[in-house]
Amino acid sequence: MKVVLLQDVKALGKKDDIVNVSDGYARNFLFPKKLAVEATAGKLNEINDKKSSLENKKRKELEEAKKLAERLNNIEIVIKTKAGVNGKLFGSITAKDIADLIKENHKIEIDKKKIVLEDAIKSLGTHEIEIKVYPEVVAKVKVTVSQE
Incomplete structure (x- = not known):
């Protein structure tokens, strides 16, 4: 199952990473502790928008x-x-x-x-x-x- 991490998870990934995990691990550990959500099309678009805006911000800071x-x-x-x-x-x-x-x-x-x-x-x-x-x-x- 593909999930999007909401927080850094040790030995799995950083916030906003998209990772593959087993269904049981996602349902029994990550979802109840609000460490991840299922990777839906809407969530993936939201993350891509966040990353692009962050890149634009960094580029502007570098120019300044x-x-x-x-x-x-x-x-x-x-x-x-x-x-x-x-x-x-x-x-x-x-x-x-x-x-x-x-x-x-x-x-x-x-x-x-x-x-x-x-x-x-x-x-x-x-x-x-x-x-x-x-x-x-x-x-x-x-x-x-x-x-x-």
């Missing part, structure tokens, strides 16, 4: 992410801070600082968790910072740290 990445690639941030004689900063520049400056200067809101910094910036100079805009889209922003 690419546009945002293009804007971010052209941004250069200048940070003036106190530093010692040898170029070491008194303190450090963190992902939060960079996100705040992008929001303040360019009106683009970036989540600080999406900014890739292995360690906080602790020296003067130009640093190239990666920002993960979307799973496949990465932007690079130049951050110039100069002495105050």
Whole structure:
């Protein structure tokens, strides 16, 4: 019997998957626990519509992410801070600082968790910072740290 899963079922499939199971398993376990429904033409059409709308939504999000990445690639941030004689900063520049400056200067809101910094910036100079805009889209922003 073909059924459409309403929830993830261990060792069977994920939500909205169409799977073949024995009649007894479907009637005695899946249907009473509302884990699945019988795969009718109407239900299959409903699932296909859901999948196509989800694909369209993802495609739009990807396009928006690419546009945002293009804007971010052209941004250069200048940070003036106190530093010692040898170029070491008194303190450090963190992902939060960079996100705040992008929001303040360019009106683009970036989540600080999406900014890739292995360690906080602790020296003067130009640093190239990666920002993960979307799973496949990465932007690079130049951050110039100069002495105050």
